[in-house]
Amino acid sequence: MSEMVKPIILKFDDGREYTLEFTRESAIYAEEHGFDFNDMSAHMLKSVPQLFHFAFRANHPQLSKEQTDKILLEDLGGLSEEFSARLTELYLYPYTCLVNEENTPKNSHLTVLL
C-alpha cells in the first residue's frame, strides 16, 4: 500500500496558517484553468506559481491568484526546488492513489523532472 502524502502547512508569524493540498476536484480544476503538467518542466516560471495557487483551492478557495502570488513572492521569497517537488507530489497524489500499484509498473508513463 502506498504511503500517505501529508499536506504542506504554511504558518506565518502574524498568525496566518494555510494548508496546501489537492483533492481530485482541485486537481481537475487546475487542469481546466490552464495548468498543464506536461509543460511544467519547460515553463517552470509560469507553472510553479500556478500550481502553488491551485494548491490553496481545497482549503482556502477564497484566495485570489494575486494573494497567493503575494504569499509566494513576499512571504516565502519564491519556491525552492524541494518545495516545487513537494507541490508536484501533492498535485499527482489524487492520481497515484487511484493507480493499483500491484498491476501497474511504477511510473510507467510519467516522469517528474524538476
Place this chain on the structure above:
Amino acid sequence: MSCKRGKYPKKLASDCSPVEQSFSLKKIIWDAFPIYLAYGMAPDEYWRGNPYLAISYREAYKLKQEIKNNDAWLQGLYVYNAFSVVEYNLNKKKSQKAKDYLDKPIDLWKKPEPKTREEAIAAGIAELQALTMRWESTHGRSN
C-alpha cells in the same frame, strides 16, 4: 460512463476520446470514478475528500471479496457434507448405522488440540531454525 454536467468537474466529449497524447489527470480521474462508486465510495469523498480514502476503499473491497469467497467455499463444504451423508445413507447396508448431518455449525475459531510437551519443544526448535535461516538469508551469516 456518459458525459454529464453537474456539481463535480465537467467531463467534456473531448475527454472521452480514446486517443490521449499527453498525461491528463482529468481523464484518468473521471475514468476511475464509476469504479470507486462501485467500491462504495461517496461522490463527495471521491472528489473532495482525502485522496488516500480511495486506497482504503479499494483495500476494503478486496477484503469484502475475500470474505465472500470464503463464505462460498464454506457453503460448498456444507453442501458436500450433506450430499455425503445422503449418499452414505442411501447406499449403506442394513446392518450399518445411518449417519446424521452436522448437528451444529463448523466451529471457525476452534483452537488446535494442545500438543504433548515433546511435540511442543520440537515445534519450537523447528520454528527457531526457520527464523535463523530467514535471518541469515537476508542479513548474512553471523559469526
